[in-house]
Amino acid sequence: MKVKHFTEVANEDANIDGAQGANIRWVLGPADEMPNFYLRVVEVKPGGNTPHHQHPYEHEVFVLAGQGELLDPDGKPFELKPGVVAYVAPDDLHQFRNTGDEVLRFICLIPKT
Amino acid sequence: MKVKHFTEVANEDANIDGAQGANIRWVLGPADEMPNFYLRVVEVKPGGNTPHHQHPYEHEVFVLAGQGELLDPDGKPFELKPGVVAYVAPDDLHQFRNTGDEVLRFICLIPKT
Numbered sequence: 001m002k003v004k005h006f007t008e009v010a011n012e013d014a015n016i017d018g019a020q021g022a023n024i025r026w027v028l029g030p031a032d033e034m035p036n037f038y039l040r041v042v043e044v045k046p047g048g049n050t051p052h053h054q055h056p057y058e059h060e061v062f063v064l065a066g067q068g069e070l071l072d073p074d075g076k077p078f079e080l081k082p083g084v085v086a087y088v089a090p091d092d093l094h095q096f097r098n099t100g101d102e103v104l105r106f107i108c109l110i111p112k113t
Numbered sequence: 114m115k116v117k118h119f120t121e122v123a124n125e126d127a128n129i130d131g132a133q134g135a136n137i138r139w140v141l142g143p144a145d146e147m148p149n150f151y152l153r154v155v156e157v158k159p160g161g162n163t164p165h166h167q168h169p170y171e172h173e174v175f176v177l178a179g180q181g182e183l184l185d186p187d188g189k190p191f192e193l194k195p196g197v198v199a200y201v202a203p204d205d206l207h208q209f210r211n212t213g214d215e216v217l218r219f220i221c222l223i224p225k226t
Contacts, residue, residue: 001207002200003183003191006175027198028173036224037150039173039198060141060152062119062175062220070116078116085140085152087115094114107175109222111149 002032006041014042014050021048021098024108034112042108044068044098052095059088060109067100080104115145119154127155127163134161134211137221147225155221157181157211165208172201173222180213193217 006027014022021044028039041064044050052071061070063084069077070086073093078086080096088094098104119140127135134157141152154177157163165184174183176197182190183199186206191199193209201207211217 001183001185001191001202001205004198005196006198007196028200032200034173034200035171035203037173037222039175039222058148060147060150060222062152064177070114072114078114083118083120085117085119087141087145087147089114090148092114107220109150109152109173 002028009041011043016051016053018051018053019049021045022050037109037111040108040110042096042106044096044104046098046101046103048098048104050096052093054091054093056090057111058090059086059094061086061088062107064105064107066098066102066104068096068098068104071095071097080106115141122154124156129164129166131164131166132162134158135163150222150224153221153223155209155219157209157217159211159214159216161211161217163209165206167204167206169203170224171203172199172207174199174201175220177218177220179211179215179217181209181211181217184208184210193219 068080122138181193
């Protein structure tokens, strides 16, 4: 059993092409030897965004704080606010954008493989 | 892509032996055909608890609201409050208890298989 507060984990620069003002905490990640999936907490500063990209694995997302939008593969925006849950399917083009004045914070889960 | 607010999902009675005042929302569950893991939101009423049990799969947990404790296999309590993340390993005996005056709400993820 492991118990920690998410803020105890380093808030790293999300070092991905196309990301602006985005940070990530690997709260339950490879270092924790999770058996099946990883729990990360992502923060996007006002005006910032994650890359407009796609990859062969899914995201499951839960918005904790802030305001933003999630672009679907057709560029259609879905509103993000606390309590919104999103599923991004494998290979779906997507982007998270902060459209508010405060940090947009969300949990973002990915499979281990 | 699927986007919804967690409160749009039915808050079902957690119909498990030993649970008291516990409800669960399968926000991204079998009906959503998730490929690898399921995202549920659990609520425990003041004075309530989940079963003191174990199972052959892990939990990854993120506390959203309220105050409580998580008992580890030796009965040692870990404090739960917003932002606390917990990993319960497969076969670990565990229980979530609400020790506060408001609803204890947490995300609880499990693998699909």
